[in-house]
Amino acid sequence: MATTRFSPFELLLLKSRNQTDTAALLLLTWVAASKGSLSETDRHRIAAMSASMRHGHDCQAIIDIGARQDLDAIQLAAEVLQKDRWGAQASPFLRQAIEVAVTEGTLAAATNHILRFLADLLGTAPQPFAQLYREVTGKPFESPDDPSRETYWQAREHARQQQRSQSEQRQRHSQQERSHGSSRQGHERPHGDKALRALDILGLDATATRSEIKKAYRRLAQSHHPDRFFALGERDVASASMRFQKIQKAYEYLMQDARFI
Amino acid sequence: MRDLYKRLGISPAASDTEISAAIEACQHTALKAEASVVLGVKSRREEYDRLHALLCDIGRLRARLGLSHGQYWLDNAANDFSMSPDNDHSRHEALVHKVTQAVALHDTFLRWRRYAPWIVAGGFALITTATLAVGFVAG
Numbered sequence: 001m002a003t004t005r006f007s008p009f010e011l012l013l014l015k016s017r018n019q020t021d022t023a024a025l026l027l028l029t030w031v032a033a034s035k036g037s038l039s040e041t042d043r044h045r046i047a048a049m050s051a052s053m054r055h056g057h058d059c060q061a062i063i064d065i066g067a068r069q070d071l072d073a074i075q076l077a078a079e080v081l082q083k084d085r086w087g088a089q090a091s092p093f094l095r096q097a098i099e100v101a102v103t104e105g106t107l108a109a110a111t112n113h114i115l116r117f118l119a120d121l122l123g124t125a126p127q128p129f130a131q132l133y134r135e136v137t138g139k140p141f142e143s144p145d146d147p148s149r150e151t152y153w154q155a156r157e158h159a160r161q162q163q164r165s166q167s168e169q170r171q172r173h174s175q176q177e178r179s180h181g182s183s184r185q186g187h188e189r190p191h192g193d194k195a196l197r198a199l200d201i202l203g204l205d206a207t208a209t210r211s212e213i214k215k216a217y218r219r220l221a222q223s224h225h226p227d228r229f230f231a232l233g234e235r236d237v238a239s240a241s242m243r244f245q246k247i248q249k250a251y252e253y254l255m256q257d258a259r260f261i
Numbered sequence: 262m263r264d265l266y267k268r269l270g271i272s273p274a275a276s277d278t279e280i281s282a283a284i285e286a287c288q289h290t291a292l293k294a295e296a297s298v299v300l301g302v303k304s305r306r307e308e309y310d311r312l313h314a315l316l317c318d319i320g321r322l323r324a325r326l327g328l329s330h331g332q333y334w335l336d337n338a339a340n341d342f343s344m345s346p347d348n349d350h351s352r353h354e355a356l357v358h359k360v361t362q363a364v365a366l367h368d369t370f371l372r373w374r375r376y377a378p379w380i381v382a383g384g385f386a387l388i389t390t391a392t393l394a395v396g397f398v399a400g
Contacts, residue, residue, distance in 0.1 A: 010356055034315065071318055076352035078326055083353070109262075110315045113338070117319050120331030129333075143336075147309045148263040150298045 009065050009073035013080070017056035020084040023077035024093050025050055025059060027118065029066025030074055032100045034110045038067045042100065049096055082121050090122035091132060098136045105139065112144035154223055161203050169200065195257055198250035210260045217251040262316060264341035265296050265309070273313060316342045325350045 006014070009026065016022040028049065032042040043063055050059040065073055085093055097118055101111045119129040133141040146152055199208055202216040226241040254260055266273045269283040269292070280300050287293040300306050320342035323329050329343050 006356075006359065010359070013356070014360070069318075071321070072352060074318075075322055075325060075350075076356065078322060079351060079353040082326065110312055113312075113316060113319055116333035117323065117328070117331075120323075120328050120333050121326065126332050144262070146262045147305070147312060148265050148295070148299055150295050153298060153305060 007070075007073065008061075009070070009076065012057060012062055012065070013076070015057055018054040019080055021050075021053035021055040022057070022062060023080040024085075024096075025053065025055065025062050026066045026073060026077040027081060027093075028096060028100050029063050030069060031097050031111060031114050031118075033067050033069055034114050035101075035103065035108050038063070041103075045100060049100075078121055086123050090124050094118065094122065094124060094129065094132055095136055098133055102137050105137070107142075109144040109147070112142075115141075116144075165200055165203060168205065172196070195254065195259070198253045201246055201250040202254075213251065213254050213260060217247065220247050221251075262312060262338050262341075264313065264316075265292075265300060266313070267341055268292055269296055273310065273317075320344050 013019055013022050025046065028046055029038070032038055032046060035042075046063060047059055055062075081093070097115060101107060101115055107115075115129075115133075119126070124132075130141040133139075196206060199206065199213075202208075202213060202220060204212060204216055208216075221244065224240055224243045224247060226237050226244055229236040229240040266275070268289075269280070269287060271279055271283045275283070280296075284293055284296050284300070287296065298305075299309055316338055320338075321344055323331065323334060324344040324346050327346060328334065329339075329346055334343070
């Protein structure tokens with residue numbers, strides 16, 4: 001008969017000596033798996049947490065089910081946990097969930113959404129939950145990143161570009177030192193220091209052409225224009241206008257430079 | 262997070278050409294610009310899709326558990342990913358129902374097993390008498 005066939009998680013739950021602990025373990029695995037794939041350290045951490053629980057069955061089996069992110073199993077676990085751990089008894093479980101969620105101090109957007117769901121599930125209000133989060137991690141509980149916004153991707157690419165330009169700068173420094181070491185007669189470099197810095201601001205290297213400079217300037221000027229940051233407050237507008245001026249000055253300097261005509 | 266697929270009126274499984282057509286046809290300029298920035302680039306779309314699938318799951322879970330008005334479910338995510346509540350999807354009740362059915366089935370089996378020797382003996386006797394009777398008539 002089809003209706004009497006049990007799913008693997010249902011079987012585990014029926015065999016368990018403590019159903020609440022089984023459900024809690026599954027939800028902890030769900031939290032850990034939402035960071036991407038379930039790493040070995042996460043498996044060990046959850047296994048260590050399960051040592052203090054009284055479920056009385058193999059915890060690897062439940063970790064495997066949780067790693068598959070089966071929605072029906074998660075719903076069943078959530079129902080069991082909501083029934084048994086609602087309200088005041090929620091904080092030990094939430095503490096464990098936060099410990100599992102945070103690796104190296106960062107919280108992924110997906111994991112953040114799951115933590116919010118668990119807090120709502122167990123009837124913990126935002127303020128006590130944020131306090132608990134701060135106790136466990138030492139950082140404020142922030143709202144999740146929003147990849148449906150253009151600003152999210154801009155911020156990411158900006159960070160990446162900064163990293164790249166930093167490493168380029170380091171390379172250039174080492175090159176300069178090498179050239180200084182080999183020929184101290186003072187050969188003129190293709191571009192002066194100031195031009196190089198200006199190119200750096202536009203995210204370009206020494207081989208850039210005039211049209212590339214123009215293109216880069218238009219793109220950066222658009223994305224850093226202070227008017228775009230009007231809604232975010234005065235501070236953002238001020239920092240954006242500083243960046244914008246820097247970009248503009250770099251562009252003007254390069255445009256009057258004879259080498260780029 | 263906003264559900265760009267819903268706002269553009271396409272399914273999350275839409276192909277790149279369908280998406281670009283929907284973006285072309287979109288009347289809302291701000292949405293148009295953002296959708297092309299996020300969904301137009303393959304790597305960005307993949308990352309967006311992962312979070313989108315999770316939020317759909319959470320929206321469904323919240324609907325089934327009666328948490329559609331939770332305090333942490335208020336902004337864009339709540340607007341775009343909430344579903345109408347369906348309380349007839351309780352997994353725990355389903356499990357209890359399944360266990361009851363299994364127990365009932367087991368009980369019936371036990372009851373029949375108690376009578377099993379008598380039924381087998383009765384059947385055997387019936388067959389023997391029938392054969393004897395047929396033999397009598399024929400012989």
